[in-house]
Structures are given as C-alpha cells and as structure tokens.
Amino acid sequence: MPAADESDPSEPSLPVASVARRLGVAPATLRTWDRRYGLGPSHHVGGRHRRYGPRDIGRLELMQQALLRGTSTAEAARYALERMPKAPEMSAALRIDTPDGELLVPSRPARLPPPPSTEQLLAEAGDPGQSRLARRLSTAALALDSRAVERTLAEAIERFGVLSAWSGVLQPVLTALADRWRGSGNSAGAEVEYLLADAVLAALIRATPVLDEPRNVRPVLLSSVPEERDGLALYALAAELACRGVGTQLFATPLPAEVLAVAVRRAAPAAVVLWARRSGAAHPRLFSRVMRGRQRSRLFACGPGWDAAGLPAKVELLDDLAAAVDRVEYVLLGPLGPRD
Structure with a gap:
C-alpha cells in the first residue's frame, strides 16, 4: 500500500484471525487477497505480526459489498482500492469488543457510490459489441447453459475474428470466472470455469482451418512450457496463424523438456514459440535444452510469464498473441508474402 495510505501504528488494530471472523471468510482468503491484490494490513506489530487497522477493514468491507453484487474477486479488489479515500471521511463508526481490545471500525465511507456490477465493469472497457457478448457469455456460463455458451462463442469469433474475440471476450470472461470461484475459498463455481474452458477449446479448434498447402514450407x-497448465491461448494463436495460411505444429499439453526436444528435432520447424503464462513456469534454460545441435529455428518466448532480461540473446520476446502472429508471419514470409 502507498505510504500515504498506511494506517497509523497508534490506531487500534486486529490480527488476521479476528478480521476473518468479522468478515465471515477464512484467514487463508485474507492472505490471498493481500498477496494478489494488495488488500492487506498496513503495519506490523512486534516485528512480524501484521495487523489490520480501521482503514484496512473498511477496504475489505467495500470489497465484500462488490462481491455480493456479483463482481469477480479481481474486480471487487480494484473497486475497493479505487474507491476507498486516502483519508476517508466516515459517516459513522462502530466500536466492537474483541479479545484484543476495543476497535473503532468505519461502517461506511461518506457519500460512497454503490459498487458496480459485473455488467457495468464490462461495459466500461473495450468495444461495446465485445462487452455485450462478454456479458452474454458470462451469464450463459454461470447458468451452465452449454448451448448458449457455444452460440455466443461462435458469434464472437465470426464477428471479431479469432484474436480480437480472444482478447476482448473469451479471455476476460475466463479470467473473471476463475477469479470469482478461486477467491471464494471453496470449489463452488469451478464447474463454470471447466464448462467454459472446454467450450472455448472446441470453438477455437472449429475456427482453425485445415491447410492443404500452407504458405510456409x-x-x-x-x-x-513443461510446467504451464493453461494452454488455451496457444489454440487461439494456432487458429489465427492458420487463418493467415501459416502452418503450425501444436503441443498445447505440456511436454517434458526431453520430449519437447525430440519433437523439435523431428519436426525441424522454421520457428519455435514457447508459451508461458505464469512466471514460475518460465525457465529460460529450456531454450538451450530444446535447441541442441545445428538446428536453425527462430526462437520466440510468448506470454506474460517470460522476463525479457533472463532470455538468451537468440530468443525474441513476444508481448501478446497479436504481436506473436504478426512477427511470426513476418519472419517466415516477409512483408509482401502472398496470401490465399
């Protein structure tokens, strides 16, 4: 938290267990919100023990209000951090007796607007047409209406193309629904994410044309990468490259490094693109293990998990899928390569 927003150490405060009981969540959930979103205690007591002050608890109550209105965990955290004043004017306060003493806790920041719904948050960003489809897709997935999910996915891809549909509709809804149930501290809602992920995979495969004569030899x-669990983005990348006439060999299921090295040696690809979403799964040395011998493939690291500073000199970092498609096409075929 910024220094200007830290609680005064002289203020009464509560430990994580007491705050968790007050909010009706597990202590592990509070620690997750602290680690992922910065909604944690502002000062230390006794060297190691971190305690929540009144303003910290006020932010968590704002977050809970947003969650109760149906927003995802990430959206609710962003709302709480944006709307909680730096030096809040309190309309009322509540004194509660705890085993650690009396604590003055704000009941409401003055003149605070109501938290936004998921629909409002989706409408604020991106293309309006994509926002409408994202709302439809989210609603259908939450209702476990697989037919409506499939229709919405097909419409999004047909209307906006694979990459635009992925970045503006598919990926945001997948992320929001995953945050929603994972932040709740239980498995309720996991079935929604699994249903949507399967439907997205099927839609991307259907959107991938079979190339009789690819433009690349x-x-x-x-x-x-071997430890990456989420390879859906690779299906979007393969689909868009195929739509441009570029042939691919796809291994979205993580392979051990030795198996991946064999696949590269046998396929003799013009380029190798290794995808990593999580930084913990992105190991730069993987390129050295995979590219042994005299192979002359262009090497690309794609995804938010990679750190440019740690990559070997011959590996080029691709920031996102759109950049990956444009760059790979240019490297293989040049700026004026003919398209079918």
Whole structure:
C-alpha cells in the first residue's frame, strides 16, 4: 500500500484471525487477497505480526459489498482500492469488543457510490459489441447453459475474428470466472470455469482451418512450457496463424523438456514459440535444452510469464498473441508474402 495510505501504528488494530471472523471468510482468503491484490494490513506489530487497522477493514468491507453484487474477486479488489479515500471521511463508526481490545471500525465511507456490477465493469472497457457478448457469455456460463455458451462463442469469433474475440471476450470472461470461484475459498463455481474452458477449446479448434498447402514450407512449432497448465491461448494463436495460411505444429499439453526436444528435432520447424503464462513456469534454460545441435529455428518466448532480461540473446520476446502472429508471419514470409 502507498505510504500515504498506511494506517497509523497508534490506531487500534486486529490480527488476521479476528478480521476473518468479522468478515465471515477464512484467514487463508485474507492472505490471498493481500498477496494478489494488495488488500492487506498496513503495519506490523512486534516485528512480524501484521495487523489490520480501521482503514484496512473498511477496504475489505467495500470489497465484500462488490462481491455480493456479483463482481469477480479481481474486480471487487480494484473497486475497493479505487474507491476507498486516502483519508476517508466516515459517516459513522462502530466500536466492537474483541479479545484484543476495543476497535473503532468505519461502517461506511461518506457519500460512497454503490459498487458496480459485473455488467457495468464490462461495459466500461473495450468495444461495446465485445462487452455485450462478454456479458452474454458470462451469464450463459454461470447458468451452465452449454448451448448458449457455444452460440455466443461462435458469434464472437465470426464477428471479431479469432484474436480480437480472444482478447476482448473469451479471455476476460475466463479470467473473471476463475477469479470469482478461486477467491471464494471453496470449489463452488469451478464447474463454470471447466464448462467454459472446454467450450472455448472446441470453438477455437472449429475456427482453425485445415491447410492443404500452407504458405510456409517448414511448420511453426507451438508449445506450452513443461510446467504451464493453461494452454488455451496457444489454440487461439494456432487458429489465427492458420487463418493467415501459416502452418503450425501444436503441443498445447505440456511436454517434458526431453520430449519437447525430440519433437523439435523431428519436426525441424522454421520457428519455435514457447508459451508461458505464469512466471514460475518460465525457465529460460529450456531454450538451450530444446535447441541442441545445428538446428536453425527462430526462437520466440510468448506470454506474460517470460522476463525479457533472463532470455538468451537468440530468443525474441513476444508481448501478446497479436504481436506473436504478426512477427511470426513476418519472419517466415516477409512483408509482401502472398496470401490465399
């Protein structure tokens, strides 16, 4: 938290267990909100023990209000951090007796607007048409209406194309629904994410044309790094490349490094793109293990998990899928390569 927003150490405060009981959540959930979103205690007591002051608890109450209105955990955290004043004027206060003493806790920040719904948050960003489809997709998934999910996915891809539909509709809804149930501290809602992920996979496969004569002689090998669990983005990348006539060899299911090295050697690809969403799964040395011998493939690291500073000199970082498609096409075929 910024220094100007830290609680005064002289203010009464509560430990994490007491705050968790007050809010009706597990202590582990509070620690997750602290680690992921910065909604944690502002000062230390006794060297190690971190305690929540009145303003910290006020932010958590704002977050809970937003969650109760149906927003995702990430959206609710962003709302609480944006709306909680730096030096809040309190309309009322509540004194509660705890085993640690009396604590003055704000009941409401003065003149605070109501928290936004998921629909309002989606409408504030991106193309209005994409926002409408994202709301429809989220509603259908939450209702476990697989037919409506499939229709909405097909409409999004047909209307906006694979990459635009992925970045503006599919990925945001997948992320929001995953945050929603994972932040709740229980497994309720996991079935929604699984249903949507399966439907997205099927939709991306259907959107991938089968190329009888690819524009590239040697394929582009696309693979998740061995410890990456989420390879859906690679299907979007493969689909868009195929729509541009670029042939790929896709391994979205993580392969051990030795198996991946064999696949690269046998496919003799023109380019290798390794996808990593999580930084903990992105190991730069993987490129050295995979590219042994005299192979002359172009090497690309794609996804938010990679750190440019740690990559070998011959590996090029691709920031997002759109940049990956444009760059791979340019490297393989040049700026004026003919398209079918």
